[in-house]
Amino acid sequence: MASFAETAAINLRLGLLGIPLPESGAVDLVRPVLARQRELNRRLQNRLPAVDTRIQTFLDAYLSETGTAPKLPRQTLVLDQPGLAREMSLPVAADTFVSEQLTSYRLVNGILHNPANDRRTTKGVFHIADGGLPVQDDKLEVPRAVFGRLLEAAFAPPADAMVLPYTSEQPEPPRCWVSLLLRPIVVPEVPGYTVERRMETRFFAPATLMANLDFVEGIFGNGGDPYLPEHDASLDPEGWTGHTGMVVLAPHLTKLTKKELGLPHFDDATERQRRDGMCWTEEDERYNGGSAFKACARDERGVIVTVIADNYFGYCKKEVKAQISYSANLLGMVEEEHSGGAAAFPRYNLGQAFTDTYANPDYRIADVIARDPERFIQQQEGHAVDAELDNVILVPERSTYSLRDSTVSWTIDGETRSIPLRAKTRYVGPDGYIVDLTHLAADGEQWTLLGTSPEATSAHKPATVSGGGKSEISKSITDAFVIGNAYVNDFVDDMEQVAAIIDHDYSVRFLDPDCADARPCSPTSAASVRSSSC
Numbered sequence: 001m002a003s004f005a006e007t008a009a010i011n012l013r014l015g016l017l018g019i020p021l022p023e024s025g026a027v028d029l030v031r032p033v034l035a036r037q038r039e040l041n042r043r044l045q046n047r048l049p050a051v052d053t054r055i056q057t058f059l060d061a062y063l064s065e066t067g068t069a070p071k072l073p074r075q076t077l078v079l080d081q082p083g084l085a086r087e088m089s090l091p092v093a094a095d096t097f098v099s100e101q102l103t104s105y106r107l108v109n110g111i112l113h114n115p116a117n118d119r120r121t122t123k124g125v126f127h128i129a130d131g132g133l134p135v136q137d138d139k140l141e142v143p144r145a146v147f148g149r150l151l152e153a154a155f156a157p158p159a160d161a162m163v164l165p166y167t168s169e170q171p172e173p174p175r176c177w178v179s180l181l182l183r184p185i186v187v188p189e190v191p192g193y194t195v196e197r198r199m200e201t202r203f204f205a206p207a208t209l210m211a212n213l214d215f216v217e218g219i220f221g222n223g224g225d226p227y228l229p230e231h232d233a234s235l236d237p238e239g240w241t242g243h244t245g246m247v248v249l250a251p252h253l254t255k256l257t258k259k260e261l262g263l264p265h266f267d268d269a270t271e272r273q274r275r276d277g278m279c280w281t282e283e284d285e286r287y288n289g290g291s292a293f294k295a296c297a298r299d300e301r302g303v304i305v306t307v308i309a310d311n312y313f314g315y316c317k318k319e320v321k322a323q324i325s326y327s328a329n330l331l332g333m334v335e336e337e338h339s340g341g342a343a344a345f346p347r348y349n350l351g352q353a354f355t356d357t358y359a360n361p362d363y364r365i366a367d368v369i370a371r372d373p374e375r376f377i378q379q380q381e382g383h384a385v386d387a388e389l390d391n392v393i394l395v396p397e398r399s400t401y402s403l404r405d406s407t408v409s410w411t412i413d414g415e416t417r418s419i420p421l422r423a424k425t426r427y428v429g430p431d432g433y434i435v436d437l438t439h440l441a442a443d444g445e446q447w448t449l450l451g452t453s454p455e456a457t458s459a460h461k462p463a464t465v466s467g468g469g470k471s472e473i474s475k476s477i478t479d480a481f482v483i484g485n486a487y488v489n490d491f492v493d494d495m496e497q498v499a500a501i502i503d504h505d506y507s508v509r510f511l512d513p514d515c516a517d518a519r520p521c522s523p524t525s526a527a528s529v530r531s532s533s534c
Contacts, residue, residue, distance in 0.1 A: 067148075072155070082217065113211040117310055124291065128142065149262055151248070159175060162176060186198060215317070243326065244302065263279055265281070343458050361397070392425075
């Protein structure tokens, strides 16, 4: 349950909206102040904060010739402090809130939100308004006027969607909009190289969807009160990317028909409109087939507006990430949200014994110690210990590792010297090659030698899409191994079939005879390489 301070903070904000407050001496003290503030807001016509003014100015210009004029809500319950959304997503004196879109429960360790929709597909979801930046071919293009009507309808939700969960137990439950300011990071701070820069994103939702704002606040943080100058991004030009976003939650839009939104009849539609389903043949056809969608409008001015016809939490999170990518692309010299990479150091199972005959002869232990004599302390056997890392031992070049006699040995001036081979110790050659003694994953009783190359393969993707495989390049290939026992009926026959698969000439697999594979046709016939023409 909320603390006294949290309850007081919530009551103050409800009072500013004129929502009835409980009878108490503390509340009575502030009633005149709240009434005066409401009157001041009325006389100022509930002026929009600076960020909302930027969004409204964009919409007015973008939709100027469409006959539509969506207006941002001028009175909202502003979630200007972290934690308010969580407290107000449940009734003040109850442990459950049920609506058409979700059910919320108060638990011992927090709150559980169970949305009606838990989607895992993006097919047919992404709709982008024309008239701005080019619309990708795999997205659905929405006429600008239709987007304007969608936004007008988004700001006119049904009354039941506006019920505030916190006061839903009252005889006449108050209804309102809730809003949240986010300041997502676009450029992380790199000391001496870049300063931190953020964009600004506004979330609007009917009060019933308070849980969605609680969710995104938990990920991206709370940007504060948008009415206060200290939270106005435009007053901090060095820390602002210059880009503004807005997200409006409107699940009721799935009930609108294509005809009432102004989409053309099939006979009057363009080829792309027919392909994208932006036309109708029956008057009662619902927009997007009555399924959830996200419609977005954006151009080079740096404002992006999205309406989400669903309350799936994942769409809310991903839309903020999409707006971060939009800001990164317009700002330039910034890696967008899905950038990343890996430095892959090859690792090998060396078995029970190994001699490092592959070491580069240009690297010698004496040179390594001479470069950093305070760190590496040479021992009488010829190796050196690391003064900073007690589990690292520097061994001479061309050392031999043996599990049979549990030693690491080398030859100096014709004399063989050795030290014990131990677990939890890293043996490093002069060229950086590392040997570890470790258990096999398949058998905890069996030990093996693992070697790690000092030469890494760097893989970097400056930009990609979600699902583009960025995480795959950071994973060990052993993650794909299934370790266990295998039983076969005829081992010799099975191995012959495996050899036939491996030695098959796959360079002739193409239907087009002019195409060929530039790789060797098989491990045993590497010389028969064809030149590629495709």
